[in-house]
Amino acid sequence: METLFQKIQSGALWDFHGGIHPPTRKSQTSQKPIAVMPVPERLYIPLRQHTGVAGQLLVQEGQRVLKGQALTASDNAMTVPVHAATSGTVIAITEHTSAHPSSLPEPAIILEPDGLDEWRPREPMSLTTADNHAILERIQDSGIAGLGGAGFPTHLKIGKYQEIKYLIINAAECEPYITADDLLMQEEATTIVKGIDILCKLLNPQIVLIGLENDKPVASAAMKAACSQRQNYHIREVPVKYPSGGQKQLIKLLTGQEVPSGRRSTDIGIVMLNIGTVFAIAQAVLDDHPLISRVVTVTGDTLSQPQNVLALIGTPVSTLLSYCGFQPERRQRVIMGGPMMGFTLPDLSVPVVKITNCILAPTHKELPAAREETDCIRCSACADACPATLLPQQLLWYSKAQDTDKLKEYNLFDCIECGACAYVCPSEIPLVQYYRVAKADIREQQRDALKAEQTKARFDARNQRLEQEKQERLRRNQELAAARQKAQQDTGASNAVADALARIKARQQQTEPAGDQNREHIIAEREKQKQQARAYQQRKTVTGQQTAEAGTPATQSETAVPAENAQQAAIAAAIARAKAKKAQTKSAPTEDIAAETPAAAVTTANETTTDDPRKAAIAAAIARAKAKQAQQSTEAKEAPPAATVTTTNEAATDDPRKAAIAAAVARAKARKQTNSESS
């Protein structure tokens, strides 16, 4: 009985469920050599071209950069840098249409090449002397992310944390039209094998399997020749079937194993890398040539010279197409990626990024537009075609119903979005799109749930903190009170409680005789307060009239300000407005001053503007604050006029809290007075 490993070693192949056989149309480009494109006029280098977060910017606008110079830092594990693809000047760092199906703008560095193509100093490494850590660091610093399409940072994939049994190099290239990996193998087989050597040093696998479809005889021969000296390296030709290049599908084809749902291939001891990534690793380690270019298949019937092009990362698609003799049709579509998994570009300024393997410009005849979607007839052709053995029609049903739980139950997240189901669907239902929408929805829900959890934790922590502070304050107050009491006792003063009791008793005895006198006093006090209130009310009505009058000169003087500097003028105006408002509320007692104030305010505002704008801004902010405050206090006063009656005029212009405090103090004083009189 052969073991699984022996079977694999002896060249056994397995099959995966489903799959489709679309016309491959690779012959247009597979026979021509890789063309090296001249440096374009502008390069648009997005800061983030991998799965993860963008690194910190290392360059400034106007700075000259050398070829291969890192433009962003690789400052955390999920980050790989991007590099200048040629020497030149950074003319802008701005948002640019991203090479993403959404085509939302993302930050990019716009580089103007100087034509010198001057390299930064390079330090090639020797495989015999370099240690694994240094190699991994080099791979990260060279900006290498999976070139197959996912863009996952490669150093994370090959940073060894598990026993690796199989290293699989994915060169299946199953999607129609694309021949970039094919050509790379034809022309650079020896470099690729050196890349595999590096990976073997890092991962130490028992066997290396290079999987490619059997429609690439030239590439296969070249790879076999290059691997002839290596015992452990095996070329495996798998039958042409889409999507044999999917990670899980190729693993199944070559090893007969399945990656469990929701797990990674490393969990079963398998690392898989795209052949383009392996080539990039070899270049990075052995030549210190970071990932600044890649092979792109430029194809479609609208091109007079469809071919593979070695394009610099950041080359606009338009430049690439015109290099290949692009003759667009009316309402021409240009697709980035293949016809199965790619997306239509909104405009041709989108740059080539690390994961761009194909630019497809088909004629309408070649790739007809989708027809109208009709209802599902439950033919189950999609289930037969699904390489992940899912039930696409059930998934469609639940996607339309937005039934998240059912979608999870039917393993939506095992869908590799290969499009096989949509390809076979007789009702022309774009099934994958429904799954993508559903996946995005579920991801959003998960993000929200996570955020809710964090928010709750923060809210609880804050409440706890506030409670703790309150307790501490209470404790401190108690301590202080105790200390005071102690100090009193020490100084020989009698007990405060006893004192108070004695005072109350004494007062009770005096109540009868002192009552009349006391009451008279209180009545007098009240009369005084009422008078004050009346005076205040009168003043306020006058001020109200004034407000209307004062408004006009203020606006007039505003327009009079010469608009030398628009911003300064605006600030001045704002200050003037704020001051005018303040003046209206504050100048309540004196009518004549109020009329003059706006003009004065404008002059001061003008003076302020001559100062630096920062000061002006601060002044404006303060003015606004005061204006708001003043407004609030007037509102407050209007509502309960009796509340502020006892306060002084100054207090009235202040905010209601201060007024309340003042009132309280006044009341306390009055009481104290009566107290002292009565006793």
Added chain:
Amino acid sequence: MSLLTALSAIGILAVLFGGILGYAAIRFKVDSDPLVDQIDEILPQTQCGQCGYPGCRPYAEAIAGGDAINKCPPGGEATIKKLADLMGVEAKPLDAAQTPAIKRVAYIREDECIGCTKCIQACPVDAIVGASKLMHTVLSDECTGCDLCVEPCPVDCIEMLPVPVTTDSWKWNLNTIQVRVLE
């Protein structure tokens, strides 16, 4: 005689089971209402108070006590649906008085901020950093978009901005990608 036996047997059984139930009620007593926890889990935890309660948990308690389930604008229809499922009541549309949710975060126009710390005190999730007389700013990742900081600002320099769509949060548009039949 047989009648008496039957009655006494049933009676003894009743006493026995009653005792067991009574003991179980004390022994396995649930301290807090698990329903409140479940409801609290569904609520979006913005702590915005738009429902009229001071935070999500008080509202969860109110729902458990029979309050309407459609008072949570940040949660939107999805939350109402989940609550309806949990509570076994009919899903009602969002309360008319409350605007439906667009995700927003607070933004402080920093050159206008005077550093009064009023917004910091208002923020239920400590998502505003700053100190007295120094500029404040919002940690937009932590902001729940509850609006509670807007009102206390004396210079009105806080505004609520909709969260921009990025390539990460973008939802696929059904017509963007070409999945075409090759003949």
